[in-house]
Amino acid sequence: MTVTAARADSDGRAVRLESVVKQYGSGPSAVVALRGIDLVLDRGSFTAIMGPSGSGKSTFLHTAAGLDTPTSGSVWIGDTDISRMRANRLAKFRRTHVGFVFQAYNLLPALTVEQNVTLPLLLAGRRVERAWLDRIIRAVGLDELRRRRPAELSGGQQQRVAIARALITRPDAVFADEPTGALDSRTGRQVLDLLAQMTRELDQTIIMVTHDPAVAARADRVIFLADGAFVGSEVGATTQQIADRMTAWGTW
Structure with a gap:
């Protein structure tokens, strides 16, 4: 199944996966976590990925973000095929072209808010643009x-x-792994509001993995994953519609 985001301007593609397979191990004990994933996401789109436990959600997120390498197929971030990059070159590329939001925050306790925010620039050897930093900090x-x-x-x-x-x-x-999983419902809603705001105001592309229909409903599009393959998608779905879809499959 090929899934394409609502806007189909090929010049505005942020993420593209072509026939991506991810297999762990070999022989009879091999586990195929992703089975021929095809996906195109355009800039400024907000997409939620849902699936039951063991469906391949985390593998998809890590592979699409360049944290893991596909067994076959290709992954493109912007205009760059990252699938066959060497580890050191890929790490440098991710620092600039990929953002990742972890459920556990992963902040450095000795650093201030501003220092934590600008850490990726420091690691990439880039100067801090004060106007952009101020805009981001105010926006959040x-x-x-x-x-x-x-x-x-x-x-x-x-x-x-x-x-x-x-x-x-x-x-x-920006790839987000259960970004509201460690938050109470009120704070979680505020974070989701912020992510939606980032897509509108900054034309930022966000791909979010979640198991919660209420969280997924905040995205523009929900893509469903089962047994390592995309099995459906919904645009502008409500929480109830997403929950009904999950219940109908009976594997959630």
């Missing part, structure tokens, strides 16, 4: 907290720092 609502350290922040504030850090390099795409 952290302007008054720049000099605080993670221990002085709430869970929602820490996740906002993680989102700002993912955006600071102006990446082609």
Whole structure:
């Protein structure tokens, strides 16, 4: 199944997967986690990936983001095929072109909010553009907290720092792994509002893995994954429509 985002301008593609297969091991004990994934996502799209446990969601996210290498097929970020890059070159590429938001935040406790946000630039040897940094920090609502350290922040504030850090390099795409999983419902809604705002105001492409229909409903499009393959998609679906779709398959 080939899934294409709503906007089909080929010049605006942020992420493209072509016939991606990911296999672990070999012989009779081999596990095929992804089975011929085809996907095109355009800039400014907000996509949720859903699937039951063992469906390949995490493998998909890691492979699409360049954290893992496909067994066969190709993965493109912007205009670059990252599938066959050597590890050191790929790591450098990810620092600039890929943002990642982890459920566990992964902030450095000794650094301030501003230092955590600008860390990817430091690692990439790039200077900080003050105007862009100020815009990002204001957009995520952290302007008054720049000099605080993670221990002085709430869970929602820490996740906002993680989102700002993912955006600071102006990446082609931001990948979010259960970004609201460690948050209460009210804070989770605020984070989802922020992600949706980033797609509108910054034309940012966001790919989010979640198991929660209410979270997935905030995305423009929901793509369903089962047994390592895409099995359907919904555009503008409600929480109930997504939950009904999941229940109908009976494997969630």
